[in-house]
Amino acid sequence: MALLEVDDVVVQFGGVTAVDHAVFAVEPGQITGLIGPNGAGKTTCFNVITGLQKPTKGHVRFDGKDITSLSVHRRSRRGMARTFQRLEAFGSLTVRENVKVALDIHRGLRGLVRRSSTDIDALLERVGVAAYAEERADSIPTGAARLLELARCLAGEPKLLLLDEPSSGLDESETDAFGALLKDLTREGKAVLMVEHDMDLVMGVCDDIHVLDFGKVIASGKPAEIRTNAAVQKAYLGYSDEDERPSEQTRTDLAPVGAGAAYADPYDEGATTVIPAVTAPIDQENR
Numbered sequence: 421m422a423l424l425e426v427d428d429v430v431v432q433f434g435g436v437t438a439v440d441h442a443v444f445a446v447e448p449g450q451i452t453g454l455i456g457p458n459g460a461g462k463t464t465c466f467n468v469i470t471g472l473q474k475p476t477k478g479h480v481r482f483d484g485k486d487i488t489s490l491s492v493h494r495r496s497r498r499g500m501a502r503t504f505q506r507l508e509a510f511g512s513l514t515v516r517e518n519v520k521v522a523l524d525i526h527r528g529l530r531g532l533v534r535r536s537s538t539d540i541d542a543l544l545e546r547v548g549v550a551a552y553a554e555e556r557a558d559s560i561p562t563g564a565a566r567l568l569e570l571a572r573c574l575a576g577e578p579k580l581l582l583l584d585e586p587s588s589g590l591d592e593s594e595t596d597a598f599g600a601l602l603k604d605l606t607r608e609g610k611a612v613l614m615v616e617h618d619m620d621l622v623m624g625v626c627d628d629i630h631v632l633d634f635g636k637v638i639a640s641g642k643p644a645e646i647r648t649n650a651a652v653q654k655a656y657l658g659y660s661d662e663d664e665r666p667s668e669q670t671r672t673d674l675a676p677v678g679a680g681a682a683y684a685d686p687y688d689e690g691a692t693t694v695i696p697a698v699t700a701p702i703d704q705e706n707r
């Protein structure tokens with residue numbers, strides 16, 4: 421049974437339909453990617469799942485129960501934890517203190533009188549920020565701060581981790597280590613739902629991927645299926661393998677990613693990867 425089910429969710433902001441009858445699921449013990457161009461509705465979906473945004477229509481089920489009308493903290497108590505695009509740690513506290521606070525909040529939420537089994541030092545070591553344990557959170561590199569966010573989430577021993585662009589600020593080797601850590605966490609049965617623009621990471625670690633475009637789920641499947649999906653190629657590149665090759669002029673016009681961002685062109689002979697390694701997200705207005 422799926423751990424999380426997003427069932428026919430619609431979110432409207434005035435005249436804007438940010439999420440449009442979205443349906444997708446997240447399985448326990450798996451890493452699921454939620455991808456799509458800028459403004460596709462990924463963050464709004466996260467907000468609906470975690471309770472920050474009430475859906476206009478539809479339901480969210482977690483661990484077999486309908487949680488659509490539950491508050492953020494009740495969802496957290498049931499085993500959801502989330503990181504944000506913006507870093508949320510307490511800057512004036514040390515890395516260790518930040519994790520301690522997260523642990524105390526978790527104990528408070530669960531009403532735990534006895535000590536939780538979470539060992540802060542082991543957690544800092546596992547996530548890769550032990551070297552910064554006594555540093556103020558606002559003085560550590562962005563990559564380490566991202567890992568601290570993850571440690572704060574893990575302190576709550578969640579069943580589902582929702583990660584919003586977790587690799588931003590990580591260098592290549594940190595991203596590789598991060599991917600390996602996520603895999604390790606899923607081997608313990610945790611589920612991960614990740615919004616991420618680094619396609620190498622997404623394609624490398626995700627078991628399943630759901631693609632949003634203009635609020636709709638336009639594709640769901642394994643990385644290999646998503647990579648070659650015509651609708652996904654169109655959403656990212658403006659054209660797909662199935663289209664007639666556009667003129668050079670049109671191709672220039674279609675170059676949708678920020679200056680310098682490289683992607684494999686599906687019209688190049690021998691190209692196998694057609695989704696760009698998007699580090700500069702595609703601007704919906706410029707598509």
Ligand SMILES: Nc1ncnc2c1ncn2[C@@H]1O[C@H](COP(=O)(O)OP(=O)(O)OP(=O)(O)O)[C@@H](O)[C@H]1O
Pocket residue numbers: 433436437438456457458459460461462463464465701
């Ligand atoms: N509070 C809001 N009020 C009005 N419109 C909103 C609000 N939040 C999001 N939107 C709009 O809803 C759409 C989806 O936005 P959302 O932030 O969910 O997309 P996203 O896929 O997370 O984008 P990004 O990759 O840039 O973070 C966009 O058109 C956005 O402008």
